[in-house]
Amino acid sequence: MSGAAGEGGAPALELWGGVECTVNRVGDTYHDQVERSGHAQRLDDLERFAELGIRAIRYPVLWERAAQGGPARFAWADARLSRLRELGLRPIVGLVHHGSGPPSTSLVDPGFAAGLARFARAVAERYPWVEHYTPVNEPLTTARFSGMYGHWYPHGRDGRTFVRALLSQCRAVAASMRAIREVNPRARLVQTEDLGKTFSTPRLAYQAEHEDHRRWLSLDLLMGRVDRDHPLYPRLLEWGASPGELEAFVESPCPPDILGINHYITSDRFIDERVERYPAWARGGNERHAYADVEAVRVVAEGIGGHLARLLEVWERYRRPVAITEVHLGGPREEQLRWLLEAFDAAAAARAAGADVRAVTVWAMLGSFDWDCLVVRERGHYEAGVFDVRGSGPRPTALAALVRALARGEPFEHPVLPSPGWWRRPERLLYPAVRVGEPAVRVGEPAVRVGEREAGAGAGAREGAIHGTSAGGGAAGGAGRPPLLIAGASGALGRAFARLCAERGLPHRLLGRGEMDIADPASVERALAHHAPWAVINTAGYTRVDDAERDPRRCERENAVGPAVLAAACRARGVRLVTFSSDLVFDGAQRTPYVETDPARPLSAYGRSKATAERRVTEVLPSALVVRTAAFFGPWDERNFVAAALRALRDGRPFSAAEDLIVTPTYTPDLVNAALDLLIDGESGIWHLTNRDAVTWAELAARSAAQVRVDARRLVRCPSSALPFVAPRPRYSALGSRRGILLPALEDALARYLAGWEGDAARREPA
Structure with a gap:
């Protein structure tokens, strides 16, 4: 491996990247992450990756994709590998x-290994300068999902299919590396x-114990360790492996040059x-016992290692170079930052303990789709x-x-970094805590800043530096930790921000x-001086659209003057600002x-106050984030439209809703979480955040009733002129976005x- 030497002459700890490139088969459907992320059409993504300073990238030249290309099957890879080479x-x-090859083969096809080896040779001959390969990603995991759990093709649910898929993939790895090394030793x-x-x-x-032995099987096979003394040798024979098949790995091992660990919070x-003690979906068992299978982080008292x-563990077992080859966490942005930092610090700590750890890989550079359902269908998650x-082009996050x-x-x-990740906080436990008698191995003290770490070639930082995280969070936060300041304690949106900040471990004051x-400039200055926030989230304001026609001065003060005062105060103190339109x-x-660049032309006093606020805030504080949104509904608010409609219809009372006003409703928890992520990312300017679909108010009520099987015959669909509105409303105010469809x-x-829902959805916790 290239790279500057670390302490003792060891190669420096490198940072790698990776593109989520799964092409998995479900039935006759192939789910292609490279297509879904848009990377298949964007060569300039490679410049974005290189600019980050990573040294290497896990990159797909996938058998399934090439098989569809005919005579030009390598055209896509030609352009991209050539550009990667130019970029260094x-x-x-x-x-x-996580695939099973082209449609003509599968993981249980006796010809799978030979077919992949032929493709591997063709790749090596075309790109003789490429020196690092992963012929098959996670063969054990793929064998489990395809041969034991039935998620992916060929959808086996038994030990024999699992073993056949595992042996087939491991043979394919060995055969592919032999073919590649005949071209490039x-x-x-x-x-x-x-x-x-x-x-x-x-x-x-x-x-x-059985599962502990099983998790090493793919690596043990490649290392030639699955002999007659291996704990799972009898079970492998029972599940259809022949002694000759297993002996072939012992006689001709294919030991990895680098062992790559893909570790997730759910691993x-x-x-x-x-x-x-556990929900029904977690229950299963074996021939001896019924049992629940859940994430250890949610129940183990000692925490996770x-x-x-x-x-x-890997270093002690194999004593070969190791890398973390996937670091990814789905969830709020601050948790993604904390997870990556913890992984990087773990690699440094393992090196300090003597392990030969070569790299940490930032996975899913462009994100990933539908892994919440193991990519068995396309749900758009x-x-x-x-x-x-999710915008017009890839947008860098924090x-x-x-x-x-x-x-x-x-x-x-x-x-956001001083707070620990959720997996280190008490609220991680969803079930009664159980001690397992094995203390969690954690990255320890001393705490240092990132700049003090060993971080790649020429970093010159000391080995083993650890990023410390302090306990705490919640409303007050710890000493010396600047909070988020949330204005608007009496409103539903302000309370939602406070609640979700607490859940996310973000210190805040409401x-x-x-x-x-x-x-009031003096009041704002006192609050900022006292709390010393790093950002202000303004949810305060005048919200009564019809009353604003009768009291425009008060509406202007709350909705236009107030945000402008906040913007000026935040500019003076270097504090970030989020405000809502x-x-x-x-x-x-x-x-x-409507998209962010469409001109504002309000019809009402309320609309004019919001448009004025947008203009003043962005002029005074260009770094401010201004979020346009619409038609809130969600928990912790008994007065939202959906809850009111369902209560009336449930009780058999008529409920009137406009059938000629089109809006894009917004689920409050989604809005809050997206706004917090954008704030952490450092985004600015006007953003539109809604839950996409344009509907009339009457249609929203009808959809909600249908969702919970409430009789909607008392729903009165009427023109807006029949409702007691004072302020004029736009007939069409649906919001789209050119910056990103985030909700x-x-x-x-x-x-x-x-x-x-049991009749009062407004009191429910969000899912």
Whole structure:
């Protein structure tokens, strides 16, 4: 491996990247992540990756994709590998990634290994300068999902299919590397696997032991360790492996040059025969016991060992170079930052303990799709990565700045980092805590800044530097930790921000008018001086659209003067600002969704106050984030439209709703989480955030009633002129976006809001 030497002459710890490139087959359908992320059409993504300073990238030249290309099957890879070479970005070429090959083969096809080896040779001959390969990503995990759990093709649900798929993939790895090395003797195998550990109650120790042996199987096979003394040798024979097949691996091993660990927050598991403690979906078992299988982080009292525990295990078992080859966490942005930092620090700590750890890989550079359902169908669930691809082009998130700092050994600070990740906080526990008798291996003290780490070639930082995180969070936060200041304690949106900040471990203060009157410069200055926030989130304001026609001065003070005062105060102190606007800044003249650059032409006093606020805030503080949104519904608000409609219809009362006003409703938890992510990313200017679908108010009521099977015959669909409105409303105020469609579809939002609705959805927790 290239790179500057670390302490003792060891290669420096490198930062790698990776593109989520799964092409998995479900039935006759192939799910292609490269197509879904848009990377298949964007060559310039490679410049974005190189600019971050990473040294290598796990990159797909996939058998399934090439098989569809005919005579030009390598045209796509030609352009991209050539550009990577020009950029000095070392590719680690993957040939199969959770796939089963072209339609003519499968993981249980006796010809799978030979077919992949032929493709591998063709790749090596075409790109003789490529030196690092992963012929098959995570063969054990893929064999489990395809041969034992039935998720992916060929959808087996038995031990025999599992073993056949595993042996087929491991043979394919060995055959492919032989073929590649006949062309390029310098080629190195970077073999990846998820090595999550299973913990258990004493009664299920036998099952945990079996799964502990099983998690090493792909690497043990390639290392030639599955002989007659291997603990799983009898079980492999029972499940259809022949002695000759296993002996072939012993006689001709294919030891990886680098062992790649793909470790996720869900990798470690816990099994418990007390099934009544757990939800029905977690229950299963074997021929001896019924038991629940859940994420260890949600139940193990000692906590999880994380990347450090797995690194040390792999090093002790094999004594070969190790890399973390996937670091990704779906969830809020601050948790993604914390997870990457913890992984990087774990690698440094393992090196300090003597392990030969070569790299940490920032995975899913462009995010990933539908891994919440194991990519068995396309639901549109997206998890952002270093870049967010939900706009007109990839948008760098806060992770991009962190990756750049780690790669270059530069200092990186962010106010959200001192708090621990959710997997280190008490609220991680969803079930009664169980001690497993194995202390969690954690990255320890001393705490240092990123700039003090070893972070790549030329970083010159000391080995083993650890990023410390302090306990705490919640409303007050810890000493010296600047909070978020939330204005608008009496409103539903302000309360939602406070609640979700607490859930996300973001220190915050929720202030009412008595603590900070946003239109009074002296009051604002006192509050900022006292709390010293890193950002202000303004949810305060005048919200009564019809009353604003009668009291425009008060509306102007709260909605236009107040945000401008906040903007000036934040500019003076170098504090970030988020403030909210409305779809009512538009006149409704067009019939396609309004985007951020469309001119504001409000019809009402309320709309004019919001348009004025937008103009003043962005002029005074260009770094401010101004969020336009519409038609809130969600928990913690008994007065929202959906809850009011359902209560009336449930009680058999008529409920009137306009059938000629078109809006894009917004689920409050989605809005809050997206706004917080944008704030952490450092975004500015006007953004539109709604749950996409344009509907009339009457249609929203009808959809909600249908979702929970409430009789909607008392729903009165009427023109807006029949309702007691004073302020004029735009007939069409649907919001679209050119910057990014960040919120899920309305159908998804309603399903989460109304899950288990029992007549008062407004009091329910969000899903």
